[in-house]
Amino acid sequence: MxxxxxxxxxxxxxxxxxxxxxxxxxxxxxxxxxxxxxxxxxxxxxxxxxxxxxxxxxxxxxxxxxxxxxxxxxxxxxxxxxxxxxxxxxxxxxxxxxxxxxxxxxxxxxxxxxxxxxxxxxxxxxxxxxxxxxxxxxxxxxxxxxxxxxxxxxxxxxxxxxMELSTPVVELWDRVLTLPLIGTLDSARAQEVMENLLQTILERQAEVVILDITGVGTVDTQVAQHLLRAAAAVRLMGADCIISGISPMIAQTMVQLGIDVGTVKTRSSIRTALADALTAVGYRIETVKD
Amino acid sequence: MSGKSSIHLVENALLVSLHDDVTDTEIMDLQDTLSGRIAKEDVRGVVLDISALEIVDTFVGRVIAQIAGMSRLLAAETYVVGMRPAVAVTLVELGMYLPETRTALSLTHALSQLRRG
Structure with a gap:
């Protein structure tokens, strides 16, 4: 009713x-x-x-x-x-x-x-x-x-x-990996990136890892801290870490912030980093045309 | 040598394997034995295989650093090999970057580096 x-x-x-x-x-x-x-x-x-x-x-x-x-x-x-x-x-x-x-x-x-x-x-x-x-x-x-x-x-x-898109670990050559970082690097992403990277090092038995930060807009003390920790963890695993893509602007910022990269290798472009990496694993790039 | 951790001579290096459930006293004994053998056998390197370790704390971290320091004084380089990703992350988080040790992916990798000098 x-x-x-x-x-x-x-x-x-x-x-x-x-x-x-x-x-x-x-x-x-x-x-x-x-x-x-x-x-x-x-x-x-x-x-x-x-x-x-x-x-x-x-x-x-x-x-x-x-x-x-x-x-x-x-x-x-x-x-x-x-x-x-x-x-x-x-x-x-x-x-x-x-x-x-x-x-x-x-x-x-x-x-x-x-x-x-x-x-x-x-x-x-x-x-x-x-x-x-x-x-x-x-x-x-x-x-x-x-x-x-x-x-x-x-x-x-x-x-x-x-999250998935942003952490692709790419095998550039035998035992050479690269991780192109794009966008911002907060704690959650840094953690994800690091775990992913270390796991891939183990799987591929990589000897050199290039962390490319060309696509990272700004580097502040926190981002630098994340990068250096990743580099330290890579070294502990037994691989070499090169941080590439450091623009003149970022280099200036890092110096002004007093960030000490210690023994971590840094390069301005991924090109020079790759040349270094290949040398480290015993390859040489030659021109074939004379 | 007590327990499950072992020391073997491989080429010109001493291979030390740490086991998962290694105790603190065992590690201390290991350090004793190891320093004795480095001196006696005149090796060029010490390869510390920690691939069995799933958990590390500051104590283990310090022991690794001490082994490295001690070996260097006896003219041998220390290589830490087979570190698991989780262990690497933990050590970095604890702030133990182990600057005094060299690292390698595997025993082969470490030995080839030792051969190169």
Whole structure:
């Protein structure tokens, strides 16, 4: 048995379903959040109708004594549809504000209909308006949560991809490895880089390792510290470490910061580092054309 | 020589293998025996094989440094070989860069370097 205040709402939704969908769309246009550049009219209409259909279904079946809990099992379908719509819109580049306004725009068509219906019963009208407000607000908040969740997943995935991309150890020649570092070198990445490098040294039995920092934008004391620790660990494993790609700018910075590289070999370009490495493992580069 | 760690003469070097569960007293005994043999057998190098070590602490780190220092005084170079990646990371984190030792990937590598002088 539906609560008295939801019965009005249920009636409105049954009587004028398409009208509400159309007016909801209209409000979205007014608020400037319809994004017809991203969604066709038919798509928007289908999304709205689907949402409203599920909305009507839960109002009929999911209310307990005029109250509701969005986490209830009865609301699962609506949550799923909301999630789908939100994910779809996120992936097409809708902003959080637009997404929230999109949901909140449902209020106005419902309010105007309630007002028409309950013109002579102000108490019931206020009660229903409050209920609709709570319901729609809860949807909007839920949508926002999904939105943020979706964004976070994207960020996390990109972070992992970057982590993998950024630490490729390349075998340049027999027993010569190189690790081209690109971007920034924070503690987490330095750790990952070091473990990856040492493991590869063990697997390939490498004798010389070139740490190339051409792609590292800035070297501060912390980055230098990470590099020197990696070099020290490489040496402990029994391989030689050459740090290459030290630009004149970085050389100046390192001296000004008072960074002492100790016995670690440094070279300005990977080219000279490679020549050194090949000599160390007993090869020589010759021109074959005379 | 007590326990599982062993010292063997290979070419002109003494190969010392440290075992995983080596105890502190054992290491101290090893140092004694090793210094005696370096002097007696007049070798050019000491190769310290630590490939069995999975865990190191500052004590082991210091022992390696001491063996290296002692060998140098007796005119032998120390090579540490077979260090595991995790051990290398740990030693660096402990700040023990072992500057007094030479390092090599494997016994072969160390011996060829010793031959070259």
């Amino acid at each position: 539906p609560h008295s205040s939801t019965s009005n709402l249920v009636k409105i939704l049954e009587e004028d379903f398409t009208g509400i969908v159309e007016e909801w769309l209209g409000t979205q246009v007014e608020e400037g959040v319809k994004r017809s550049d991203l969604f066709s009219d038919a798509e928007s209409r289908a999304q709205n109708a689907e949402l409203l259909k599920n909305f009507a279904a839960v109002i009929r079946g999911g209310m307990v004594d005029g109250d509701f809990n969005l986490d209830d099992a009865a609301w699962e379908d609506l949550r799923a549809v909301l999630a789908d719509v939100t994910k779809e819109r996120v992936s097409r580049g809708v902003t959080p504000t637009e997404m929230a306004t999109f949901v909140l725009a449902l209020k106005s068509p419902l309010f105007s209909r309630l007002q028409d219906k309950l013109a002579d019963d102000p108490d019931a009208l206020i009660e229903d308006v409050m209920l609709v407000t709570r319901l729609v607000d809860a949807f909007a908040i839920h949508t926002n949560e999904i939105f943020i969740e979706e964004r976070e997943q994207i960020i996390e995935r990109q972070r992992e991809e970057m």
